[in-house]
Amino acid sequence: MTVMRRFSAAQLVLTLAGAILLWAVVAGASLFFGSDGWKAPANAYALGVRLDSVLLASLIGASLAAAGLAYQAILRNPLADPYLLGVSSGAMLANYLWRLPGFSALAVLGALSQQATAFAGALLAVIAVFGLATRRGRLDPVTLLLVGVIVNATNASAFLMIDALKPELTAQGGGPLRFLVGGINTNLEPVQKYTGLVVFALGFVALMAMAGRLNVAALSESEAQSLGVRIHRLRWVALVTASLMTASAVALSGPIGFVGLICPHLARLIVGQDNRRLLPLSAALGAMLLTVADGTSRMLIGKLDTWLPVGVLTGLLGGPFFLVLLYRGRQRTPD
Numbered sequence: 001m002t003v004m005r006r007f008s009a010a011q012l013v014l015t016l017a018g019a020i021l022l023w024a025v026v027a028g029a030s031l032f033f034g035s036d037g038w039k040a041p042a043n044a045y046a047l048g049v050r051l052d053s054v055l056l057a058s059l060i061g062a063s064l065a066a067a068g069l070a071y072q073a074i075l076r077n078p079l080a081d082p083y084l085l086g087v088s089s090g091a092m093l094a095n096y097l098w099r100l101p102g103f104s105a106l107a108v109l110g111a112l113s114q115q116a117t118a119f120a121g122a123l124l125a126v127i128a129v130f131g132l133a134t135r136r137g138r139l140d141p142v143t144l145l146l147v148g149v150i151v152n153a154t155n156a157s158a159f160l161m162i163d164a165l166k167p168e169l170t171a172q173g174g175g176p177l178r179f180l181v182g183g184i185n186t187n188l189e190p191v192q193k194y195t196g197l198v199v200f201a202l203g204f205v206a207l208m209a210m211a212g213r214l215n216v217a218a219l220s221e222s223e224a225q226s227l228g229v230r231i232h233r234l235r236w237v238a239l240v241t242a243s244l245m246t247a248s249a250v251a252l253s254g255p256i257g258f259v260g261l262i263c264p265h266l267a268r269l270i271v272g273q274d275n276r277r278l279l280p281l282s283a284a285l286g287a288m289l290l291t292v293a294d295g296t297s298r299m300l301i302g303k304l305d306t307w308l309p310v311g312v313l314t315g316l317l318g319g320p321f322f323l324v325l326l327y328r329g330r331q332r333t334p335d
Contacts, residue, residue, distance in 0.1 A: 068260020094121020258318020
């Protein structure tokens, strides 16, 4: 069976090298995106600022895309995405609550407590969505998305209510818009960036280790068990790993939407359905997409005289993309 075909070390190295090379080309080109148009950085300081933004956008985009692929594999749902499932908004709300005075005891622990709080929010959102969307042990894809939308709306409303009472907290974090739609915030402590990098690296390695078994998740439970895969344990491990990566990204940027939806589908058009190839390419495409979106946002500052968070741009791209996928899925479904 093709889903369990051996994946050699040479194939793994070539896949990773190709994905990294593809990202490096786009990331290098993105360094020329500036508010004054397509130009090289004027000096070393400008280069450092742009490089920091490009690397941070790449880290966040890769985390969201890899998590999105994992959700789609374990749920067998091509429309699954950390943003649509309510995971991002749960992490966002928890990340915001971490800033409240009542959490000051945790805040002194720094980025680790911030990441842990965001993960707790993401996991609670996942539990709520799955619990409400499960009926008689089955997950209905449409119900799953509807519940995700409701959880998103509830989390956003809770955030806006608290923000009305404590507006100074969002002022410190870049304004309420950054919390609601996400943006690349380069004004972070080094430990926050390093923590995000470590979480991504560990999560990516874990997902790569189970990528072959994630192929089996597309089969029925009886077929998966006949191949020696403990499908329930696999789904929970992948779910927790993807939620941790999502929470880590949201703690750095806010809930940037649709990266985890778009990039896995683009990767499938290039390398097919094998998750062992899809995961590196999806992560690279996520890094590239968010890097280009961040560069575009910088260029628009000079043209529109205002700053647009990258979450606005990915939303404008991802909304129509989602509708196309939904329409195509309905066309394939027999009456």
